[in-house]
Amino acid sequence: MNSDTELAPAVQSILAAARERAGGEGVVDVDARSLTDALADAEADGRVPLIAEVKPTSPTAEGTRDDDPVELARAMVAGGAAAISVLTEPSHFGGSPEALTRIREAVDVPVLRKDFVVDEDGMDLVEADLLLLIVRFVDDLESLVAAARDRGFQPLVEVHDRDELETALEAGADLIGVNNRDLASLEVDLETVESVAPAVPEDVTLIAESGVSSPADVRRMREADADALLVGSAIMDHGGDSDVTENTRRLAGAESMDVADSATGSAATDHDGGSQI
């Protein structure tokens, strides 16, 4: 793992809190819903495969959206989301494992647990269909990927550059998220996916993460060969009260001819997402 001192202060504090958090009691055993099936269903239906994220706030968001997480998740599925991501980090993102459990009971699409899991104990906090592992923050990725699979999770391994991609592939990852946001500077650059994607093998599912705010961004990521997109802020519209179903639909419909405003504009507001985590 790289030294924490290179990371943005907000990220250092998130990681410190994650290392202090208690793990689960006992080892979870998940009967997971397949992400690749859900992505294929969306595609067959003419929707852009979207993983929509329930993220009440973030260290740099312009506000908190404190609607019921279950209602938010339902609204995202109604708007065509193929899967749901749920932040379970409590102190910086307003998330909770309980919210994830309630969401997973309420929807029938796969649910990703989005958190800063750094060891096996941290995996056992709550059941989910997918579990995020961030290459930069873990020491022995290969054993964590295996431990996640032993529990029934589909591990989604997050990378930010080609070196990290190499590490992920060597660890046997078959679901890879390329984060457009640099966790050191918190800056977003959609070129990240464009530069890493050509090195991702065909049989690996590539998910473009972060910074997608408009239908044009969606198309740009798809042209870069992303199989799916993970979108939070543009759908949540922190500090606003826009319709989450509509925000989702607008992005999920970005490749359909009949989406009127698909050429320009952002999903909900004209924020640039640049400093949000």
Ligand SMILES: O=P(O)(O)OC[C@@H](O)[C@@H](O)c1c[nH]c2ccccc12
């Ligand atoms: O809100 P955005 O820019 O659409 O980003 C969503 C998601 O990619 C982002 O929340 C994220 C990606 N990887 C993370 C790791 C931890 C916390 C958050 C994240």
